[in-house]
Amino acid sequence: MAMQVNTNIAANNAYRNLATTQNDLSKSLEKLSSGLRINRAADDAAGLAISEGLKSQVGGLTVAARNAQDAVSVIQTAEGSLNEVQSILQRVRDLAVQAGNDSNNADSRQAITTEVDALREELVRISASTNFNGTKLLAGGADLSFQVGANGDASSQIAVKLSTANVNTVVNALNGKDAAGAALVGAVQLNGFTIDTTTQVSVVIGQGGGVTKPSIALAANDNQATVLAKLQAGVGQDFTVTYDTTASKFSIESNDSELTSKTVNAISVSGSANGVAGNAVGDVALDFSTADGAAAAIGVLDKQLTSVSSARADLGASQNRFESVIKNLAVSKENLTAAGSRIRDTDMAEEMVKYTRANILSQAGTAMLAQANQSNSGVLQLLQ
Numbered sequence: 001m002a003m004q005v006n007t008n009i010a011a012n013n014a015y016r017n018l019a020t021t022q023n024d025l026s027k028s029l030e031k032l033s034s035g036l037r038i039n040r041a042a043d044d045a046a047g048l049a050i051s052e053g054l055k056s057q058v059g060g061l062t063v064a065a066r067n068a069q070d071a072v073s074v075i076q077t078a079e080g081s082l083n084e085v086q087s088i089l090q091r092v093r094d095l096a097v098q099a100g101n102d103s104n105n106a107d108s109r110q111a112i113t114t115e116v117d118a119l120r121e122e123l124v125r126i127s128a129s130t131n132f133n134g135t136k137l138l139a140g141g142a143d144l145s146f147q148v149g150a151n152g153d154a155s156s157q158i159a160v161k162l163s164t165a166n167v168n169t170v171v172n173a174l175n176g177k178d179a180a181g182a183a184l185v186g187a188v189q190l191n192g193f194t195i196d197t198t199t200q201v202s203v204v205i206g207q208g209g210g211v212t213k214p215s216i217a218l219a220a221n222d223n224q225a226t227v228l229a230k231l232q233a234g235v236g237q238d239f240t241v242t243y244d245t246t247a248s249k250f251s252i253e254s255n256d257s258e259l260t261s262k263t264v265n266a267i268s269v270s271g272s273a274n275g276v277a278g279n280a281v282g283d284v285a286l287d288f289s290t291a292d293g294a295a296a297a298i299g300v301l302d303k304q305l306t307s308v309s310s311a312r313a314d315l316g317a318s319q320n321r322f323e324s325v326i327k328n329l330a331v332s333k334e335n336l337t338a339a340g341s342r343i344r345d346t347d348m349a350e351e352m353v354k355y356t357r358a359n360i361l362s363q364a365g366t367a368m369l370a371q372a373n374q375s376n377s378g379v380l381q382l383l384q
Contacts, residue, residue: 011372018365028355054340060150099294127167140166
C-alpha cells in the first residue's frame with residue numbers, strides 16, 4: 001500500500017462514520033429530552049399528520065366536555081327555579097282548596113287573595129331573574145344549543161328545550177290570559193245570523209281591543225257549510241266553530257275547556273249587513289271570592305302544575321343525557337390520547353438502547369479517527 005500524506009482514506013472513513021454516529025446520538029438525545037419520537041416532520045411525516053389530527057380531536061373533546069358541564073349547570077339553574085315555581089303553584093292550589101269552603105267570610109277570602117297575589121308577583125320575579133351568564137332561562141326564550149363534540153356537524157351539538165319552561169305562560173294562565181298575554185275567550189254566540197249581501201265579520205277577542213281575528217268575508221250565496229268553513233278558517237285552530245240547527249246560530253267555542261263560567265264584555269262582532277248580536281263566556285282569571293271561583297282555580301292550577309312538571313321532566317332528561325355525553329367524551333379522549341401517544345411519544349427504554357449504542361460508537365469512532373490521523377506519521381521517518 002502506498003504511503004500518502006495529502007489524502008488519508010482511513011481518516012476520512014473514520015470521520016464519515018463518526019459524523020453519522022454523532023447525528024444518531026444527537027437525535028437520541030433530542031427524543032430522550034423531549035419525550036417525543038416525532039419532533040419534526042422529517043422524523044415521521046405520516047405519523048406527524050395522524051398525530052396532529054388526533055391532537056385536534058383531543059383538544060376539541062376537552063373543550064366539549066367543559067361545554068357539556070356548562071350545559072348541566074344551565075339545566076340545574078333552570079330546573080332549580082322551576083322547583084320553586086312548582087312549590088308556589090302547590091301553595092296557591094292549597095289556598096284554592098281552602099277558599100272553596102264557604103266557612104270563609106269575605107275577609108278570609110280577601111286574605112287568601114292577598115297571599116295569592118304576592119305569590120303571583122314572585123312568579124313574575126323568578127321569570128325575570130333566573131339567568132345563566134346573562135341569558136334568561138324561564139322567560140320563554142329560544143332553545144339553547146350546546147357544542148358537545150370536536151367537529152362541526154349536527155351530531156356534535158345538542159339543543160336544550162327551554163321554550164316549554166316558560167314561567168310567563170304560567171303567570172298569564174293565572175291571570176286568565178293565553179300564552180301571549182291576550183285575554184282568553186270561552187264562547188261567542190253569533191245569534192240570528194243571516195246573509196243577504198256581501199258581509200264582513202270581524203271577531204275581536206280580549207278586553208280593550210285585545211286580539212283581532214282577520215275579517216271573514218261572507219257572500220249572500222254562501223250556504224251553511226261554506227259559512228262554517230269560512231268562520232273556522234278565520235278564527236283559527238284555537239277555536240272550534242259549530243252550527244246549532246235548532247237555534248239557527250253559529251257558535252265559536254274556545255278549545256280551552258276551563259273557560260266556561262264568567263260572562264264579560266270581552267268580545268264584539270261587527271260588520272254584518274243585518275247586524276249581529278254577540279255575547280262572550282270566558283276571560284277567566286283566578287278568583288277566590290266564591291266557592292265556584294275557587295273550584296275553577298283548582299282546575300287552572302292543576303293544568304299549570306302538569307305543565308311545569310313536564311318542563312322539569314324534559315330538563316331532567318336533558319341533564320341525564322349531558323352526563324352521559326361527559327362520560328362518553330372522557331372515554332373517547334382517553335382512547336384518542338393513547339392512540340396519539342403510541343404514534344408520537346418516545347419509548348424511553350428503546351431509545352436508551354439506541355443512545356447507549358450511539359454513544360459507544362461515538363467514543364470508538366473518535367478513538368479510531370485519532371489512530372487514523374496518526375497512520376501516515378511513518379512518512380516522517382523517511383524524511384530523516
